[in-house]
Amino acid sequence: xxxxxxxxEVFVRSRRGLSHTHAGSxxxxxxxxxxxxxxxxxxxxxxxxxxWVVPSVEITASSPDEKxxxxxxxxxxxxxxxxxxxxxxxxxxx
Amino acid sequence: MSSVTTPPLSRRAGEGKDPAGSxxxxxxxxEEAALQAAFDAAVAAEExxxxxxxxxxxxxxxxxxxxxxxxxxxxxxxxxxxxxxxRAPSLRRKAILMAKVQDEAGHGLYLYGxxxxxxxxxxxxxxxxxxxxxxxxxxFNYPTLTWADVGAIGWLVDGAAITNQVPLCRCSYGPxxxxxxxxxxxxxxxxxxxxxxxxxxxxxxxxxxxMAQDAVDRWWWPSLMMFGPPDEESAHSARSMEWKIKxxxxxxxxxxxxxxxxxxxxxxxxxxxxxxxxWNEQREHWDFGTIDWQEFRDVLAGNGPCNEQRLHQRxxxxxxxxxxxxxxxxHAAKQAARATPPDPAPGAADTKTPPLPAEQAxxxxxxEHAPQPRADESAQRGVEHSS
Numbered sequence: 001x002x003x004x005x006x007x008x009e010v011f012v013r014s015r016r017g018l019s020h021t022h023a024g025s026x027x028x029x030x031x032x033x034x035x036x037x038x039x040x041x042x043x044x045x046x047x048x049x050x051x052w053v054v055p056s057v058e059i060t061a062s063s064p065d066e067k068x069x070x071x072x073x074x075x076x077x078x079x080x081x082x083x084x085x086x087x088x089x090x091x092x093x094x
Numbered sequence: 095m096s097s098v099t100t101p102p103l104s105r106r107a108g109e110g111k112d113p114a115g116s117x118x119x120x121x122x123x124x125e126e127a128a129l130q131a132a133f134d135a136a137v138a139a140e141e142x143x144x145x146x147x148x149x150x151x152x153x154x155x156x157x158x159x160x161x162x163x164x165x166x167x168x169x170x171x172x173x174x175x176x177x178x179x180x181r182a183p184s185l186r187r188k189a190i191l192m193a194k195v196q197d198e199a200g201h202g203l204y205l206y207g208x209x210x211x212x213x214x215x216x217x218x219x220x221x222x223x224x225x226x227x228x229x230x231x232x233x234f235n236y237p238t239l240t241w242a243d244v245g246a247i248g249w250l251v252d253g254a255a256i257t258n259q260v261p262l263c264r265c266s267y268g269p270x271x272x273x274x275x276x277x278x279x280x281x282x283x284x285x286x287x288x289x290x291x292x293x294x295x296x297x298x299x300x301x302x303x304x305m306a307q308d309a310v311d312r313w314w315w316p317s318l319m320m321f322g323p324p325d326e327e328s329a330h331s332a333r334s335m336e337w338k339i340k341x342x343x344x345x346x347x348x349x350x351x352x353x354x355x356x357x358x359x360x361x362x363x364x365x366x367x368x369x370x371x372x373w374n375e376q377r378e379h380w381d382f383g384t385i386d387w388q389e390f391r392d393v394l395a396g397n398g399p400c401n402e403q404r405l406h407q408r409x410x411x412x413x414x415x416x417x418x419x420x421x422x423x424x425h426a427a428k429q430a431a432r433a434t435p436p437d438p439a440p441g442a443a444d445t446k447t448p449p450l451p452a453e454q455a456x457x458x459x460x461x462e463h464a465p466q467p468r469a470d471e472s473a474q475r476g477v478e479h480s481s
Contacts, residue, residue, distance in 0.1 A: 004423060007210070024273070025207050027216060029419075030426035041200055044193075045280070064146045 006055055008034040012042055013050035020052050028053075137338050142268035145211040153337055156330060157267050158212050159228070160339065165205035166223045166230035170404050172198045174238040175247060183241060190287050191244065197280050204273040211269045224409050232390060233316050235398030242295050242302075242309035248288015250310070250317040250355070256281050257351045258321065261341035270339075289358070296362050303363075310359070311367040318382075319390045321348040352380050 005027040011020035023042045028034035034053040042048065062070050078084045087094050121129070129148040136143060143149055172195050179195065182188035206216055222228040233251055238244065259281065262274040295306035322328055322344040334340035342350075352371075359366050370383035392398065 005419075024204060024276075025210070026203065029422040030429060032429075033422060033426070040196075041203055044196065044200065061146075064144070064148075 005029050006057065008038070008053040009056050009059065010034075010038040010042055011052040011054070012038075012048040014047055015049055020050065023047075025056060137266050140338075142271065143266055144268045152333075153339075154212055156334060156337070156339065157270065158209055158214050160334075161205055161209040161212075161270055162214070162219050162222065162228050163230060165202045165209060165219065166228060167234065168198045168202035168205060169223075170230045170234045170408060172202075173404055173407055174234055174236070174400075175244055177238050178241060178244050181241070182244075187291070194248070194284050194287065197284065201277045201280070204276055205270075208267075208269040208273045220412065224405070224412065226396070226405065229394065230404075231320060232393040232398060233320050234404060235393050235401045236312070236316055237399050239312075240305050240309060242292065242305040243313070245288045245291035245295065245306065246309035246313040248284050248286075249292055249358070250288075250313045251320070252281055252284040252288060253355065254317045254320040254351050256285060257347050257354070261347075264338075264341060266338035289362070292362055292364065296364055306362070307364050310364050314367050315385065315389075316393075318348055318352070318385055319387075321345070321351065323387065323390070349379055352382050356380050 006029075007025055008028055008031075009025050010023045012023045013020045023038075026034065026037050026041055028037050031053060035051055038051050038053055043051070074080075130150065133143070133147070133149055133153075136147075143153075175191060175198075176195050179188060179191050182191050206219060209219060210216060219228070223230065233254075238247070256278060259274050259278050263271055263278055265271040265274065292306050292310070295302040297303075322331075325331060325343045325345045328344050331340065331343055335343070355366065356371065368383045370381060372381050374381045393401070396402075
């Protein structure tokens with residue numbers, strides 16, 4: 001039964017030169033079927049040139065509960081952005 | 095590094111509520127209020143709610159109900175049109191219709207996937223459909239009597255669906271909104287092929303024109319019912335709009351659809367079956383006649399022309415397909431056992447080696463021809479020899 005089939009996350013590379021992007025998920029009994037199902041489900045109109053399928057249980061994610069503290073170290077470092085710095089009028093190519 | 099063991103992007107079928115989900119056990123009223131406030135603020139700021147965010151129970155339940163009903167509609171919606179695939183009048187029309195019915199299956203799967211991110215399993219959803227505990231759109235309980243019905247469904251039924259679905263692309267729940275973007279992109283072909291089909295009939299012989307008109311006569315009113323009951327009777331509308339699941343009221347969308355259809359019908363040289371249809375200068379909208387809501391309620395209650403047939407066929411397809419699902423699971427188990435005797439994690443090896451095309455499945459070639467011999471090859475051979 002499909003309930004026993006594991007869930008897979010599908011990533012599609014839409015064309016060469018671009019990264020794979022998460023497209024959605026599907027159930028399949030194994031990796032082969034997951035790939036074939038992904039092709040039928042997410043690339044019926046040539047939306048991809050390459051597919052990845054990843055067992056959903058294999059993904060480790062940051063916790064939404066901690067999202068603020070987890071990403072906080074970046075928040076107070078505006079000097080990491082070029083717009084932080086003042087450049088005199090007329091100075092070019094900087 | 096914070097890590098979780100629950101799947102982050104979608105949930106496993108049958109898994110219970112995410113610990114980070116609504117009503118965490120033992121949350122104090124103050125914590126609950128803070129979570130609610132954060133949720134309200136996110137919705138108000140047009141941010142999207144994602145699967146593992148906290149959300150009110152009622153929001154989750156509303157989404158499950160709506161997305162499941164939507165998914166079921168796509169799946170049941172395959173039936174009335176599939177009915178005509180073998181009788182399509184040309185190879186071109188047959189190929190188009192097959193592609194369309196395939197799309198409906200795909201849309202159903204996108205939507206089931208979105209529903210599953212809310213913590214409900216695929217099997218549960220199908221079971222609720224099969225036992226009539228979750229609904230599908232009442233429109234699919236009408237029969238497709240002639241080939242022209244395929245055109246009328248594309249133009250009117252898919253047209254109404256698009257009118258409903260375009261605003262859903264901005265729904266506050268991320269996975270639903272993303273599924274709708276995909277669906278809407280594909281749906282416009284559905285509408286156009288239907289319109290083109292009707293145009294061909296309308297410009298054909300007198301009998302063909304009459305067939306097109308008859309189909310439009312039968313599908314027009316049920317299509318208007320697809321937008322749901324009038325605003326004052328719509329049980330869930332107000333709250334769904336507050337939550338930004340819904341962006342426009344039923345009546346608003348219905349009016350938009352009528353306004354779109356009137357000139358399209360003219361171009362088809364077909365009449366919409368409503369004597370009260372007239373342009374209202376003041377409103378700058380088309381006025382239209384009264385919808386027979388009793389018929390709507392009857393069909394919804396299970397007394398439409400095809401309710402029984404649709405559900406019966408769905409259940410039969412599911413039951414008749416059981417052996418395919420079982421065979422696929424058995425095949426997967428066998429492949430996993432062959433590939434990973436020393437590895438206790440089932441399926442893990444599949445992700446470590448490049449997948450083989452199914453044409454080169456191990457049983458169809460000698461093991462030494464394996465494109466990438468593995469360290470455990472001898473173990474693999476042992477298994478093959480013993481089987």
